[in-house]
Amino acid sequence: MVLNMSADNKILILGGGQAAAQACASLRQFGYDGPIDVLADENDLPYQRPPLSKAYMKGELDRERLYFKMQDWYQNHDINLHLGCRAETIDRNARTVIASNGEAFDYHTLIIATGSRPRPLPVPGAERTNIFDLRSLADVDQIRPHMQAGQRIVIVGAGYIGLEAAAVAAQLGLNVTVIEVADRVLARVTSPVMSEFFEAEHKSHGVVIETGRKVVEFTGSVRVEGVKTSDGDVIPADLVLVGIGITPNDELARQAGIGCDNGICVDRDGRTDDPSIFAIGDCARRPLVHYQRDGRLESVHNAIEQGKLAAAAIAGKPRPSEDCPWFWSDQYDLKLQIAGLSEGFDQVEVRGEPERRKFAVFYFKSGQFLAVDAVNSPAEFLVSKKLIISGASIAPEKLRDTTLSMKDIAAEAV
Amino acid sequence: MTKIIYVDHNGDERPIDAKNGETVMEVAIKNSIPGIDADCGGACACATCHVYVDGAFLEAVGAAQDMEQSMLDFAENVHDNSRLACQIVVSDALDGLKVTTPESQH
Numbered sequence: 001m002v003l004n005m006s007a008d009n010k011i012l013i014l015g016g017g018q019a020a021a022q023a024c025a026s027l028r029q030f031g032y033d034g035p036i037d038v039l040a041d042e043n044d045l046p047y048q049r050p051p052l053s054k055a056y057m058k059g060e061l062d063r064e065r066l067y068f069k070m071q072d073w074y075q076n077h078d079i080n081l082h083l084g085c086r087a088e089t090i091d092r093n094a095r096t097v098i099a100s101n102g103e104a105f106d107y108h109t110l111i112i113a114t115g116s117r118p119r120p121l122p123v124p125g126a127e128r129t130n131i132f133d134l135r136s137l138a139d140v141d142q143i144r145p146h147m148q149a150g151q152r153i154v155i156v157g158a159g160y161i162g163l164e165a166a167a168v169a170a171q172l173g174l175n176v177t178v179i180e181v182a183d184r185v186l187a188r189v190t191s192p193v194m195s196e197f198f199e200a201e202h203k204s205h206g207v208v209i210e211t212g213r214k215v216v217e218f219t220g221s222v223r224v225e226g227v228k229t230s231d232g233d234v235i236p237a238d239l240v241l242v243g244i245g246i247t248p249n250d251e252l253a254r255q256a257g258i259g260c261d262n263g264i265c266v267d268r269d270g271r272t273d274d275p276s277i278f279a280i281g282d283c284a285r286r287p288l289v290h291y292q293r294d295g296r297l298e299s300v301h302n303a304i305e306q307g308k309l310a311a312a313a314i315a316g317k318p319r320p321s322e323d324c325p326w327f328w329s330d331q332y333d334l335k336l337q338i339a340g341l342s343e344g345f346d347q348v349e350v351r352g353e354p355e356r357r358k359f360a361v362f363y364f365k366s367g368q369f370l371a372v373d374a375v376n377s378p379a380e381f382l383v384s385k386k387l388i389i390s391g392a393s394i395a396p397e398k399l400r401d402t403t404l405s406m407k408d409i410a411a412e413a414v
Numbered sequence: 415m416t417k418i419i420y421v422d423h424n425g426d427e428r429p430i431d432a433k434n435g436e437t438v439m440e441v442a443i444k445n446s447i448p449g450i451d452a453d454c455g456g457a458c459a460c461a462t463c464h465v466y467v468d469g470a471f472l473e474a475v476g477a478a479q480d481m482e483q484s485m486l487d488f489a490e491n492v493h494d495n496s497r498l499a500c501q502i503v504v505s506d507a508l509d510g511l512k513v514t515t516p517e518s519q520h
Contacts, residue, residue, distance in 0.1 A: 025446060048455045065436065069444055077446075304453050328459040335481065337459055378481060382461070382488035 009034040011314065012097060012105050014087040014252065015113035016040025018048065018300060019281030021068045022307025023111055028077050030315035036079045037107075039099055041086035044137050045071060050300060052140045053164040054330050058171065059144070066137065087114070090256040092274060109276050109314055112264060113307075114249035116282040116298065121156060121242050125218030130239040134161055135246070146239045149173030154227045154237040156215050157244035158185035160329045163198060165241055167331040170205040177208040177235050179227065184211055188245075190342070193361050194373050197354045198331070205332060210235075248283045248296060261285055263296040268322070269313035270306050278314070280306035289322050290388055291341055291370075301326050324388040326381075337381035340371030340388045349396040351380060360384075362399050369393045379406040387413050416509045420447045423517035432504045438513060439463040439499035449515030456500035458482055461489045463499040468512035475502055475511070490518045 011027065013020045016038055024036060040046070047066040055061040064070075074081050086100040090110065097105045118133040120126065132143050147153075153169045155162045158180035169176045182188070184195035185202075199209050210229070217228040218240065226234040248263045259265040259273045263285030270278045270286070281303045285296045301323060308320045327338040334357065345363035352359030360380035363370045369388070374381040383406040387394060392413040398404060415431040418441055422428075432441040442450040442463070454460040458481050467475050472495055478486060482501045486492050499513065 029446070029448070050455055050457065065440060067444075069446075073444065073446070300455065301453060304451070326460075328454060328457055330457065335457075335459065376481075378484035379488060382485065386488075 008108055010106060010108045011036045011111065012107035012109075013038045013111045013113055014097065015115055015249075015281070015283075016042060016044075016046045016081070016083065017113060017115045017281060018046065018068070018303035019115075019307045020111070020113040021046035022304045023113065023280060023311050024074075024077070024079050025069075026308045026311030027315060028079075030311055030317045032311070032315040033078075034108075037105055038079060038081050039085045039087050039097070039105065040081065040083050041100070042136060042138065043084045045069070045074075045081070045083070047137055048300075049135075050328075052137060053134055053161050054168065056137075057140055057144065057147070057165065057168045063137075087252055090252055090277075092256050092277070095276070107276075110278070111270075111310055111314075112253055112272075112277065112279040112283060113281045114252060114283045116246035116248050118242065119245045119247050121215060121244060123215055123217050125220065125224065128218050128220050128224040129222055130224045130237075131218060132239065132241050134165055134241050134243050143239070143241065147172050147174060150175070151238045152236055153177070154179060154235055154240045156227070156240065156242045158182075158209065158211070159188065159243055159245065160186070160327075162241070162243040163202065164329060164331055165243065166202060166207050167205070170202070170207050171332070176206070177210060177227075177237075178202070179213050179215055179229065179235070180209070180211045181214045182211065185209060190373055191345070191348050191361055191363070193348065193350055193354070194375075197359075197375070201332065201334065201357075246282065246298060248285075250279075250283050253277075253279060253283075265294070266306075268309065269319065270310035271313065278310040280310050288325065288341065290324055290391070295341070297325055299325065299327050324385045326385060335376055335378075337374045337378065338371065339374070339381050339385040340369075342371035342373070345370055347396065349399045351399045352377060352402060360399075362394075362396065364393075364396060367393065383407070383410045386410065416504050416506060417511075418504065418508065419510065419512045420450075421512055421514040422449060423515060427512075434504050434506065436504050437500050438465070438502040438504060438508075438511070441504065442499060447515070450499055452500060454500075458485060458498060458501060461485045461498060464489045464492070464516055465497060465499045465513040466493060466516065467495045467497050467502075468514075469495065471508060471511045474507045491516050 045067045089098045152175045155178045214230040219226040228234045250260045253264040264279035329336040342363035347364040349362045358376040360374040360377045372384040418432045420428045439452045451462040453462045
């Protein structure tokens with residue numbers, strides 16, 4: 001056991017997103033008092049991403065309120081933040097990371113929290129101006145001046161990010177078109193019932209939704225002027241947002257020979273196959289204990305939980321409890337709350353009425369309850385979360401009966 | 415500056431100078447108040463910033479809205495003075511506000 005609390009227990013964190021920020025806070029909370037260095041390639045203090053496609057994009061939230069902590073918190077907790085500094089290579093033998101500025105940082109324990117990056121759309125014209133990704137604060141700061149009433153915005157990709165941006169743009173008075181290659185919106189993440197509901201909701205706000213269409217070119221001269229689809233149409237555009245998913249930043253780990261499989265493979269504590277290296281957040285592929293499989297989660301819940309799990313393991317504290325994966329999305333006045341992972345479902349039950357904009361879709365596989373998508377239905381969301389954690393299942397037909405409360409239904413779960 | 419006093423379940427008090435316009439949750443997070451996790455960042459989506467509001471301030475704080483109330487209905491150890499800290503906006507009227515964090519959030 002090493003008692004020296006200085007150089008022998010240095011922690012180096014790569015990345016400055018939510019997982020990294022959580023790891024910093026949890027390490028100090030769990031009593032680790034050695035040195036912490038954080039290398040973050042963005043220039044901002046660690047900040048919340050969810051509001052970027054919601055309140056911040058809409059101009060309803062000051063920049064400062066995005067930051068988890070202010071600068072002085074890091075100083076007061078003796079955490080060295082190196083902003084605008086990107087990790088380039090990990091030398092596991094020397095336990096050193098070389099950064100973009102040439103500086104070498106040695107570590108006793110390394111936490112990789114490098115996150116993910118937008119998947120590019122490799123079509124001709126992608127280099128034209130006024131085409132934006134929607135991932136970072138810098139992206140949104142560039143987009144916002146263009147979000148003016150009357151402008152024509154084309155959003156490529158009808159996932160949560162694309163639809164949230166579409167809702168903001170519609171509310172700001174832009175002319176909005178969403179292009180999606182799949183035959184329905186949110187196709188990768190939810191059921192046809194939910195897709196239909198959200199599509200109708202956007203249409204009622206004047207958003208044009210074009211599903212089953214593939215983007216083949218961005219037309220224009222220097223600036224983008226149109227989005228060409230495979231059927232030859234060109235949709236006029238003053239600006240374009242591309243939100244077609246993300247790719248984990250696992251290259252540093254790969255190059256260092258750490259096991260990866262669409263993400264850096266880790267155990268329940270976030271530890272990689274190198275016992276002195278952890279990986280947390282979007283870039284990590286972790287055990288999903290409630291589903292008996294591994295997977296990568298792109299969510300706030302995951303960033304916070306893995307930040308805590310890794311910090312606890314490093315500080316020698318008991319493992320914090322693992323929550324059921326959960327997500328949310330705000331569009332217009334709708335709050336969608338998702339508990340669990342619906343992947344692989346073979347049965348759905350709808351509780352409530354989509355027409356009344358308050359309903360929930362429950363997912364089952366071979367009779368086992370998997371997940372819920374709850375629209376303006378927090379009771380359905382919270383009860384489901386508890387059921388998934390406990391491993392209990394509910395009778396699908398009971399859910400249809402809205403005269404039974406969720407508390408009643410939970411009481412009968414087995 | 416408005417003073418907000420965070421009280422943990424043992425009764426230990428931490429007075430913090432808060433800016434008007436921020437929420438009681440945001441002030442807690444920026445100052446590392448234990449027991450307020452605020453996993454959703456204030457979207458009223460997680461109920462991990464549940465607090466008990468001191469009786470003297472219940473009126474000034476006001477009642478919970480529908481979504482918040484529904485979240486509270488399923489939180490642990492909810493009392494009549496339970497609120498979600500992310501839904502309480504700091505203002506002059508709240509100067510000296512005491513909020514207590516539930517033991518279950520520690």
